[in-house]
Amino acid sequence: MTTRSRPVFAFLYGRAAEVMDRHGVAQHRRAAVAGLTGRVIEIGAGNGRMFAHYPPTVTEVIAVEPERRLRAAALVAAATAPVPVTVVDGLAESLPGPDGAFDAAVSALVLCSVPAPDAALASLFRVVRPGGELRFFEHVAASGPGPLRRVQRLCDKTLWPALMGGCHTGRDTAAAIARAGFRIAAIERFMFPATGPSGPAGPHILGRAVRP
Template identity: 60%
Template structure:
């Protein structure tokens, strides 16, 4: 049975305000890069309050936006109503997508792989629903690229209160390695700080694309 109807009302309110501020500080440009060139049928996982919707190109025929948190899903529906492409917002979780095998052209994830219960399961689901040759587009904050104080602090807060305060978010996940391990072939990868401050706990970010191979690897 699917696990749905997540409720983090305090975090959702904070996230709505924070996502708007982050977009004003440069996030909008990253969102545009995230979805640039997409076409066909898209699943956006953990769509939140729908701030990607306005940037989908006209070649996209349908977006199925999956979001488990009640308040964010309601905000996402309002954003869907104003989107330039057809967006359907549904209740659901990354680990159990309500989508047929091999039926979509792209899966979009932004600021979601930090908070899923299992990256392995969520990425396996993305792989399952993509057609061979389909793309995973990702924009995520990740563990610091090099050993040092920031990585130590990220791991320390993950072991204490950060996930509780931030709706299950983790600061120290090695998301790029998880994407590789899920069987995807990474075709583009940009590493950068956002916001560009050495003091930002979740400043290290990646934005890129990965492909479900046309030929399945030998088992």
């Protein structure tokens, strides 16, 4: 059963993701999953842009994607991935698998758009084994008050979420990760793109958190 259908967003995302990867996002994707081992669950897999970057030490990836068109594209990407990838329909808020079923979880540019980020992170906490990791690469709220933070608030109250597949520019995702019970072990904050003008989705975080 198709969980969500956002045809316009799926069309735009497919083209935007390719452009962003060429301009540096691919490097951040690769860094996000470097050194992972064992079974991994990836939420909001989109059209599968992350698959090519998983290291050979990963034995299996379960990639969850609720949007029908993006999931179909992810199935195509999975066929040429360097590790075994199974693409499934589902929601981040109610992930498949028993408690502690995965050695790691991956969240890349998705926690901005899930309807209930706290519920999604609680679900991730449940399926990651004790001692396992959450790897994250997300755009987030600007640090501190200022014009960019004001722009983010305005965007999130107007048309941005409707046009961008539910994306919210002003979420404090690092705080939500910690609130879910994960211990943040490493985090890097940066603007993307690194040079030139940045939009409301410019501030990013990249790092890893551990389930105690």
